[in-house]
Amino acid sequence: MKLEKIESKIAVLPVDNIDTDQIIPARYLKSISKEGLGEGLFRDWRLNADGTPKADFVLNKPEAKGVQILVTGDNFGCGSSREHAPWALVQNGIHAVISTSFADIFKGNALKNQLLPVVVPADAHAELLKSPWATVKIDLVAQTVTLPSGRAVEFPIDAFAKTCLVEGVDELGYMIQQEPAIAAFEAKRVGSVNTLR
Amino acid sequence: MKPRTIVEKIWDSHVVAEKPGAPALLYIDLHLTHEVTSPQAFSMLRERGLKVRRPDLTIATMDHSTPTTSRDLPMLDTVGKAQLDQMEKNCKDFGIRLYDLKTTKQGIVHVIGPEQGLTQPGMTIVCGDSHTATHGAFGALAFGIGTSQVGHVFATQCLLQTPSKSYAIRVEGALKPGVSAKDIILAVIAKIGIGGGTGTVFEYQGSTIRSLSMEERMTICNMSIEGGARAGLVAPDDTTYQYINGREFAPKGADWDAALARWKQLPTDQGAQYAKELTLDASTLEPMVTFGTNPGMGIPISGSIPDPASMSDPIEKSDLIKALKYMDLEPGRQLKGHKIDVVFVGSCTNSRISDLRAAASVMKGRKVNPSVRMLVVPGSMQVKKQAEAEGLDKIFREAGADFREAGCSMCLAMNGDQLEPGEYSVSTSNRNFEGRQGKGGRTFLASPLTAAASAVTGVVTDVRTLL
Numbered sequence: 092m093k094l095e096k097i098e099s100k101i102a103v104l105p106v107d108n109i110d111t112d113q114i115i116p117a118r119y120l121k122s123i124s125k126e127g128l129g130e131g132l133f134r135d136w137r138l139n140a141d142g143t144p145k146a147d148f149v150l151n152k153p154e155a156k157g158v159q160i161l162v163t164g165d166n167f168g169c170g171s172s173r174e175h176a177p178w179a180l181v182q183n184g185i186h187a188v189i190s191t192s193f194a195d196i197f198k199g200n201a202l203k204n205q206l207l208p209v210v211v212p213a214d215a216h217a218e219l220l221k222s223p224w225a226t227v228k229i230d231l232v233a234q235t236v237t238l239p240s241g242r243a244v245e246f247p248i249d250a251f252a253k254t255c256l257v258e259g260v261d262e263l264g265y266m267i268q269q270e271p272a273i274a275a276f277e278a279k280r281v282g283s284v285n286t287l288r
Numbered sequence: 289m290k291p292r293t294i295v296e297k298i299w300d301s302h303v304v305a306e307k308p309g310a311p312a313l314l315y316i317d318l319h320l321t322h323e324v325t326s327p328q329a330f331s332m333l334r335e336r337g338l339k340v341r342r343p344d345l346t347i348a349t350m351d352h353s354t355p356t357t358s359r360d361l362p363m364l365d366t367v368g369k370a371q372l373d374q375m376e377k378n379c380k381d382f383g384i385r386l387y388d389l390k391t392t393k394q395g396i397v398h399v400i401g402p403e404q405g406l407t408q409p410g411m412t413i414v415c416g417d418s419h420t421a422t423h424g425a426f427g428a429l430a431f432g433i434g435t436s437q438v439g440h441v442f443a444t445q446c447l448l449q450t451p452s453k454s455y456a457i458r459v460e461g462a463l464k465p466g467v468s469a470k471d472i473i474l475a476v477i478a479k480i481g482i483g484g485g486t487g488t489v490f491e492y493q494g495s496t497i498r499s500l501s502m503e504e505r506m507t508i509c510n511m512s513i514e515g516g517a518r519a520g521l522v523a524p525d526d527t528t529y530q531y532i533n534g535r536e537f538a539p540k541g542a543d544w545d546a547a548l549a550r551w552k553q554l555p556t557d558q559g560a561q562y563a564k565e566l567t568l569d570a571s572t573l574e575p576m577v578t579f580g581t582n583p584g585m586g587i588p589i590s591g592s593i594p595d596p597a598s599m600s601d602p603i604e605k606s607d608l609i610k611a612l613k614y615m616d617l618e619p620g621r622q623l624k625g626h627k628i629d630v631v632f633v634g635s636c637t638n639s640r641i642s643d644l645r646a647a648a649s650v651m652k653g654r655k656v657n658p659s660v661r662m663l664v665v666p667g668s669m670q671v672k673k674q675a676e677a678e679g680l681d682k683i684f685r686e687a688g689a690d691f692r693e694a695g696c697s698m699c700l701a702m703n704g705d706q707l708e709p710g711e712y713s714v715s716t717s718n719r720n721f722e723g724r725q726g727k728g729g730r731t732f733l734a735s736p737l738t739a740a741a742s743a744v745t746g747v748v749t750d751v752r753t754l755l
Contacts, residue, residue, distance in 0.1 A: 107607050108482055108582050112721040117700045121353055121367045123327035123374045135723050140709070164603045166483035169516065169582075170721060171700075172418040173325065174434035195486055195518045196418060200434035251310045251448070262436075263336075266444045269313055272305040273341075273446055276315055 093259040094205050095231050097186050099159035102149045103223040109163055110170035111197060115179045117171075128175050129182030150183070154224045162189045162219045167208075168197025177204040187229050189236065191216050202252040203262065211236055215244045231257055291557035293454040294523050295489045298429040298554070302412050304446055311448040317411040318345055319441045320397045321384070323375040324352040324702070325416030329439035330378040342445045343383040347406060350375055350388055351396045353702050356665050356692035359389055365704060382442075395668020395694040398422035398636040402506065403670055405535025409524040409551040414441060419636045419718065421512040424521030425505035426528055427554050429489070431518040453563035455488035455517065459496040461571035466752040468646065469504035470638060470716065470735035472496065473511045474576035476568060478586035485517030488563060491556065492522045496570040502531040503642040510637045511718050514583040523555035575751055578720050578733040579623050580611035585720070586733070587623065589750045595619035614722055615730050616710075623732065623748050628712045631662040631689075631743035632725070633736055635699035635717035639667030641674045643716065643736045648680040650740035650754055651687040657746030662689035663705060665697040689743065701726045714742040 119131030137148050144151045150158075161180070167190040168176060177200050180188070187207040198208045209229060211219070218238050219227070225239035231253065235243040255262050292300070304313040319342075326348075333340070340346055353368040355361070363369040372389070379386035387394045393404065398419055401407040409427035414420060416438040423430035437447055459472055477484075490512045497505065505522045512520025522528075529548060532538045539547040574588035585608075587593070593612070596619060599605040612619060617626075633639070633647045644666065656662045664684045666672035672694055675681055684691045698705040699717035707713055707729025716739050720731035732748060741751035 105603055105606070106610065107603050108584075110582065110719075110721045112700075112719070112724050116723055116727070117352075117702045118727075120324050120702060121365075121371050123371055124331065125328055135727055140728075164607070166486065166516070169482055170418065170513075170719060172416060172432035172434055174328075174416075174436060192483060192486060194483070194516065196432055196434060196513075200436065203434065203436040249311070249450070254309070262448065263440055263443060265310070266313065266440060266446060266448065269305050269444075269446075272313065273315075273444060276304040277445075280315070 094186065094207070094256045097159050097207070097229040098226065099157070100154065100224045101160045101162050101189070101219060101222065101227050102155050102158045103162045103220055104149050105164055105220050107164035108166045108169055111168055111173050111176040112170055114168065114176040115173065120173060120175055125178050128179045131175070132179040132183050157184065159184055160187045160189060160227055160229065161185050165191045167193050168201070169194040172196045172200070174200045174204070177201045177206045181206050189216070189219060202249070202256070205256065207231065209236060209246045211244055211246055291559040293556045293560045293562065294427060294491060294521065294554050295429060295452065295454050296560070298410055298412065299451055301410070311450045313446045314412060314449040316345070316414050316441050316445055316447060318347070318401070318406060318413045319445070320401055320413065320415035320420070321346060321348045321438065322352055322397050322415070322417065323350050323371045325435050326378065326438055327371065327374050328435050329442055330382065332439045333382070333442055338443045340382040340384060340442045343385070345445060346384045346442070347401070348375065348379050348384050348386040349394055349397050349400055351694075352696045352700065354389065354695040355703055356695045356697045356705055359693055368703060392669050392673070395670065396636045396639065396696055398510065399639060399667030399671065402426065402502070403535070403668055405532055405538035408532060408538070408547070409528060410554050414447065418513045419510050421518065421520045422506050422510040422636055424509040424512065424519055425502055426532070427521055427524035427551070429519055429521065432513065452487060452489045452518065455485055455490050455564040456562040456566070457490050457492050458494040458565070458567045459492065459570050460494045460567065461496060461569050463496065463570050463573065466575055466737060466755055467573050468735045468737060469500055469507040471573055471576040472568070472570065473508045474578065474583070474586045474733065475573055476566070477511065477515045477584050478576065479568070480515055480566065482514055482582050482584040483516045485512065485515040488517050490515065490517045490520035491562070492520060497522055498525065501642060502527060503640045506640065507637055511583065514718055524551050575735060575738050577623055577738060577748060578731070579615065579617060580608070581614055581720060581722050583718065583720060583733060585611060589624055589738070591622070593617055593619050593621055593623060624750055626712070626748045628660060628714050628732070628742055628747060630707055630711055630713040631660055631739050632665070632698045632713055632715040632717060633739050634663065634665030634667065634697050636667065636696070637718045638716035638736050639665060639671065641671050644671065644675050644680050645678070647736040647740040648683045650737060650744065650751060651689070652683050654687060654744045656688035656743045659746045660743050662743045663692060663698060664689050665692045665705070666694050668694045698725050700724060714739045714748060
């Protein structure tokens with residue numbers, strides 16, 4: 092699968108430090124597959140105790156239908172390393188999160204799952220926060236976000252991760268191709284855990 | 289040669305290949321795995337017809353979904369049971385050593401690694417778990433990874449990585465009585481915030497860190513992720529070597545001598561550069577406790593809950609209002625004296641024998657307050673055995689606490705050990721996120737000493753009043 096451009100309305104969730112326990116609570120982590128994790132997305136923010144939707148939660152609003160871009164506060168995805176977090180987002184149609192920063196492990200997990208972690212400068216972020224449901228364009232090849240005002244801002248992304256997303260390169264396949272180098276390295280590091288050199 | 293940090297030295301000695309336009313291929317010396325973040329990686333191996341490249345460098349345990357009630361009882365949670373059964377099958381199919389519930393070595397992945405001497409200085413260690421930094425206490429570069437990367441390590445024993453910057457955290461001076469390693473790390477996180485270390489590896493230094501035992505260093509390194517750093521480490525010294533020597537997987541004989549010579553080269557060179565630095569005076573620290581819904585929301589026990597009215601950033605302000613609403617707390621008040629319902633002593637942060645000894649030292653001859661439910665969960669079956677040999681289990685049971693089998697338990701509430709909605713806990717674990725210890729539950733993070741003192745009084749307590 093390839094990911095180049097996303098054009099979508101934005102859902103705005105202006106909260107800093109959204110941790111992966113909120114994105115998907117631990118009780119959804121007992122699955123041995125990836126299937127069905129989408130229903131755990133923001134479960135305790137999205138639903139009341141009786142299972143009915145909370146009307147004021149952003150992804151429950153009628154406008155949220157078909158939204159592919161989520162705009163959040165700083166340091167999105169902190170906490171647990173669970174890759175279930177990007178799996179649950181993508182299973183709900185979210186393909187980009189825009190913030191001022193991302194937690195390291197979440198960022199790495201997102202990039203392996205067709206989910207773009209887009210870091211924008213504070214002024215662009217402020218404009219997005221003020222523009223819920225406006226349409227925003229993300230161009231991964233050009234590394235730009237076109238804001239509701241029409242201004243385009245650049246965003247950084249690891250060059251290799253970008254290649255993998257745009258060209259559909261399989262990261263593990265790339266690693267396996269380096270088998271001779273791995274074997275050569277291991278030949279120098281003889282032994283098992285207790286004798287590794 | 290340019291002076292290097294310990295992180296740079298470990299990095300340099302593990303780069304397998306570096307190609308332009310791609311991250312480095314980094315060799316992994318030890319891969320720890322558990323039932324929750326591995327099943328989808330094993331499925332990927334099966335789909336692609338791949339093997340685990342180095343089962344001899346891979347160790348598995350069961351900890352997250354694991355019941356802490358008697359191992360003789362049938363497991364009622366059928367979904368959790370299916371996950372444990374799958375782990376057993378996966379390890380059997382791929383030839384991985386598994387410490388399952390039937391073994392005497394089962395326990396929390398970050399407790400058993402060091403306990404068995406698997407964790408050694410200079411290693412690269414990964415696990416599908418964000419608290420992998422615990423192993424950094426030994427001078428290893430240890431960090432959490434996602435399930436895709438678990439699959440990468442299974443298949444190639446490598447990861448594609450870009451180097452992190454080093455962040456020096458210096459702690460100097462003597463700790464006052466009643467103040468512990470947990471209070472140091474909670475104070476660090478309160479200072480820099482939970483995103484303060486993003487993109488960096490913490491190197492904990494200074495006279496205070498040097499004076500700490502390995503278990504105390506593990507508590508500090510464990511919570512590096514709560515400061516945003518994927519890894520945190522302490523350069524090895526004699527304390528490290530003494531801890532490792534003689535353990536099951538520790539090098540023996542000539543291998544030990546060779547290992548020791550290598551390990552002694554690891555500490556950061558004089559003049560090496562850090563991207564960031566922070567210095568903390570340990571002698572000014574008090575017992576710490578968190579009031580909010582992330583680990584950075586911590587205050588000294590004598591302090592007051594901050595007031596959103598004093599904050600200028602609109603999102604920070606609304607986040608604090610949101611946290612206080614969830615916690616049902618009023619700004620400006622002390623947390624000390626706040627009524628609690630549950631005390632949890634356990635988790636990969638504070639479930640080692642020294643943590644249990646600390647809690648037992650407060651509980652001895654005292655009772656758990658009748659309004660409090662106290663759960664003591666050893667980090668491993670070895671810790672449990674040692675606690676029983678020292679009679680700590682009796683102290684806890686006579687006080688009215690529940691002393692359990694090893695596992696992650698109420699830290700993340702996957703196994704049925706959990707808070708009820710609205711309940712307050714003082715917990716020795718690492719995260720106070722909304723619902724972390726059970727939907728609607730409210731967590732105050734603190735040290736084992738503070739947790740035990742609070743169990744006795746039924747309210748958040750300054751342990752120094754009970755010493």
